[in-house]
Amino acid sequence: MNVLLNDMAEQEKLNQFIARIEAGEKIEADDWMPEDYRGTLIKLISMHGISEIMGALPEKEWVPKAPTLNRKLGIMAKVQDEMGHGQLLLRVAEDLLKPYNKKRDDLMQDLFKGDLKFHNVFHMEAKTWGDAGLIGWLVDGAAIISQTNMLGASYGPYARALLRICAEEVFHAQHGEAIIMALAEGTEEQRKLVQDSINYWWESLLLFFGPPSKKEVGSSKQDVTIKYRIRTSTNEELRQAFFSKYVKRILSLGYTIPDETLRFDKESETWIYQQPDWGKLKVYARNEGPLSQERLSLRRISYENNKWVREALAPKVI
Amino acid sequence: METRQKTYFEEFEVFSRKTQTSPVQYHFSLLAPNEDIAIMMAQENFMRREAVDDIWVVKRQNIRKMTAEEKKTLQRLDNKDYRTTKGYGYLKKKWRKYEQEMLDEKEIMSWAGGVKNGE
Amino acid sequence: MGNDSLKDIAIKELLLHLADDDFIHSYRGAEWLGLAPHIEEDVASSSIAQDTMGHAAIYYKLLEEIGVGNADQLAHDRPAKERRNAIILEVVNGPGYYMKDPEYDWAFAVVRNYFYTQAKAIKLQSLHTSSYEPLAEVAQKVQMELYYHLMHWKMWFVQLLGSGHEEAVSRMKAAIEKTLQDFAGVFSLGQYGEEMVELGLIEGEADLQKKWIEAVSPIFESVGLATTFEIRMAKGDGRNGKHTEDLEKALETLSEVYASDKAASW
Numbered sequence: 005m006n007v008l009l010n011d012m013a014e015q016e017k018l019n020q021f022i023a024r025i026e027a028g029e030k031i032e033a034d035d036w037m038p039e040d041y042r043g044t045l046i047k048l049i050s051m052h053g054i055s056e057i058m059g060a061l062p063e064k065e066w067v068p069k070a071p072t073l074n075r076k077l078g079i080m081a082k083v084q085d086e087m088g089h090g091q092l093l094l095r096v097a098e099d100l101l102k103p104y105n106k107k108r109d110d111l112m113q114d115l116f117k118g119d120l121k122f123h124n125v126f127h128m129e130a131k132t133w134g135d136a137g138l139i140g141w142l143v144d145g146a147a148i149i150s151q152t153n154m155l156g157a158s159y160g161p162y163a164r165a166l167l168r169i170c171a172e173e174v175f176h177a178q179h180g181e182a183i184i185m186a187l188a189e190g191t192e193e194q195r196k197l198v199q200d201s202i203n204y205w206w207e208s209l210l211l212f213f214g215p216p217s218k219k220e221v222g223s224s225k226q227d228v229t230i231k232y233r234i235r236t237s238t239n240e241e242l243r244q245a246f247f248s249k250y251v252k253r254i255l256s257l258g259y260t261i262p263d264e265t266l267r268f269d270k271e272s273e274t275w276i277y278q279q280p281d282w283g284k285l286k287v288y289a290r291n292e293g294p295l296s297q298e299r300l301s302l303r304r305i306s307y308e309n310n311k312w313v314r315e316a317l318a319p320k321v322i
Numbered sequence: 323m324e325t326r327q328k329t330y331f332e333e334f335e336v337f338s339r340k341t342q343t344s345p346v347q348y349h350f351s352l353l354a355p356n357e358d359i360a361i362m363m364a365q366e367n368f369m370r371r372e373a374v375d376d377i378w379v380v381k382r383q384n385i386r387k388m389t390a391e392e393k394k395t396l397q398r399l400d401n402k403d404y405r406t407t408k409g410y411g412y413l414k415k416k417w418r419k420y421e422q423e424m425l426d427e428k429e430i431m432s433w434a435g436g437v438k439n440g441e
Numbered sequence: 442m443g444n445d446s447l448k449d450i451a452i453k454e455l456l457l458h459l460a461d462d463d464f465i466h467s468y469r470g471a472e473w474l475g476l477a478p479h480i481e482e483d484v485a486s487s488s489i490a491q492d493t494m495g496h497a498a499i500y501y502k503l504l505e506e507i508g509v510g511n512a513d514q515l516a517h518d519r520p521a522k523e524r525r526n527a528i529i530l531e532v533v534n535g536p537g538y539y540m541k542d543p544e545y546d547w548a549f550a551v552v553r554n555y556f557y558t559q560a561k562a563i564k565l566q567s568l569h570t571s572s573y574e575p576l577a578e579v580a581q582k583v584q585m586e587l588y589y590h591l592m593h594w595k596m597w598f599v600q601l602l603g604s605g606h607e608e609a610v611s612r613m614k615a616a617i618e619k620t621l622q623d624f625a626g627v628f629s630l631g632q633y634g635e636e637m638v639e640l641g642l643i644e645g646e647a648d649l650q651k652k653w654i655e656a657v658s659p660i661f662e663s664v665g666l667a668t669t670f671e672i673r674m675a676k677g678d679g680r681n682g683k684h685t686e687d688l689e690k691a692l693e694t695l696s697e698v699y700a701s702d703k704a705a706s707w
């Protein structure tokens with residue numbers, strides 16, 4: 005009898021919750037929320053946050069190497085923003101993790117153990133200044149497409165973090181364009197840097213948006229995130245948006261895309277393209293990408309080396 | 323008898339958020355004996371003519387403000403175009419040459435509602 | 442530049458001290474990106490590295506204006522023996538490379554940053570009244586940003602030393618010793634120092650150093666450290682072009698892309 009009452013109370017709460025998000029209301033950290041919703045948010049936002057942090061590493065490599073004083077400053081500011089995005093997002097995730105008694109330390113340990121994943125693109129190597137530019141232009145471009153899509157997220161703290169993030173991403177988009185534009189209008193070698201980078205990164209860019217459905221990699225979180233109004237578009241819709249915004253820009257600079265089948269089909273108003281090797285997503289998720297271990301090791305070393313600082317300044321328990 | 327503080331009133335600083343996505347904004351301070359009363363006073367004192375979505379009150383002593391000396395740390399040189407869109411405004415003209423638009427704030431933020439497919 | 446007057450040379454040398462100091466110091470700061478003790482600090486200290494690179498750019502620009510060379514070329518295309526930075530600023534953050542196995546020492550970072558920022562503030566104060574007006578003007582502007590830098594590093598310095606944490610305190614003490622070994626290089630005015638002082642470009646080395654000691658002494662006392670300073674220049678004087686392998690390696694990284702095509706527009 006009691007169990008039944010409890011069930012009914014739970015059901016009522018759930019109905020109210022669904023009604024709230026369907027009315028476009030924001031859910032706050034202290035509000036009641038279904039476990040499933042909390043779990044989905046934690047997965048999504050901690051991965052988003054840690055990806056920003058891991059994503060700072062490939063670009064950071066190019067900060068000292070940037071070819072002019074102004075470029076050094078620009079990319080330093082950009083990497084700083086990415087760390088800042090990580091900060092905002094991890095704070096959001098940490099508040100969600102309160103009921104589980106998990107903190108930032110635990111998130112770092114999850115990362116090291118391989119339980120907390122980071123996005124496929126940040127497992128790749130940034131070999132040239134062209135790659136640094138391309139990351140800023142197209143990897144950020146892809147990230148902007150997916151982040152703007154969640155600006156209306158039903159979870160208030162995430163929506164507010166995204167608003168700050170997207171405002172900074174406008175600078176990132178232009179920062180990336182600026183590096184690429186200079187190379188595109190430069191010497192033959194400079195022009196070639198960009199083409200090589202497009203060739204190297206193209207598949208990763210398509211993988212970034214995730215599989216179109218469950219069948220490619222066996223699981224997909226897109227249905228729940230749409231159901232809970234965390235985002236509006238599917239993975240495939242986001243990938244299509246990326247094509248629509250960037251293909252013409254790439255071509256206009258006289259570059260080619262390493263996919264001969266790529267075309268816009270006017271009838272169905274969709275882009276037809278060569279499917280990437282979806283299996284690679286699983287490889288990266290196992291931290292077996294080209295630089296997965298190196299990146300993790302950088303983070304691990306810095307975490308270990310600075311342990312004494314965190315210990316020394318930890319608030320004293322009275 | 324329990325010992326009580328001599329003064330009934332504590333100082334509280336009041337913050338609010340206008341909508342669910344706007345940043346929290348500071349209003350003013352008020353006096354109240356505790357935070358529950360303070361939060362009850364807040365809207366009518368400072369936001370009686372405006373829409374508000376959430377209100378925060380913080381005991382003033384819990385707010386660490388800057389000293390005059392510390393405020394000097396806020397000064398910045400006006401040489402940071404590299405970290406704002408202002409430093410990249412020239413791209414607009416560049417892209418025109420390629421019959422493309424630069425991605426500015428208006429364009430990027432408009433993607434929030436989804437993007438219409440097209441060549 | 443055979444026809445330069447002694448005054449021109451002294452001005453140029455002083456500007457190079459200032460520019461090269463900030464340039465390499467910012468680089469050492471930038472190497473910490475993504476590796477700081479916690480994320481919030483990573484973001485905050487990145488601003489300091491940026492500001493410092495911005496200051497270097499301002500000084501290189503001044504040099505450009507007096508015809509010494511293009512600012513980017515001055516920053517990227519001068520071999521170690523032509524650099525004028527103090528040696529302590531080129532010393533690596535720790536074993537390893539910023540991209541591989543960086544065994545960096547936050548204590549050394551804090552101490553070097555605090556000591557250097559305090560010295561920089563004192564120099565800038567002195568430059569306010571420099572007889573070379575463009576520099577006096579710039580000094581006022583640059584000083585604005587130093588309040589934050591100084592307060593930031595002083596806070597870390599005091600908190601770590603005052604933490605009572607054994608390892609923290611011993612690391613900090615070791616870092617202080619290591620930094621002071623070569624810290625006199627920061628005050629050195631190099632072979633044209635006398636001319637600089639005579640021309641009223643800046644105060645003398647001894648005065649600058651004395652003011653530095655006066656500024657840091659109360660801070661040392663507040664964390665129970667002795668204020669008997671032995672400030673040395675063990676590895677030599679960077680102002681006269683003496684440098685270490687650490688600088689050579691840093692310059693290789695800093696100019697890798699620039700050097701791939703010096704004429705190109707990047």
Ligand SMILES: [Fe+2]
Pocket residue numbers: 056085086089169
């Ligand atoms: Fe980001």
Ligand SMILES: [Fe+2]
Pocket residue numbers: 086144147173176
């Ligand atoms: Fe970004």
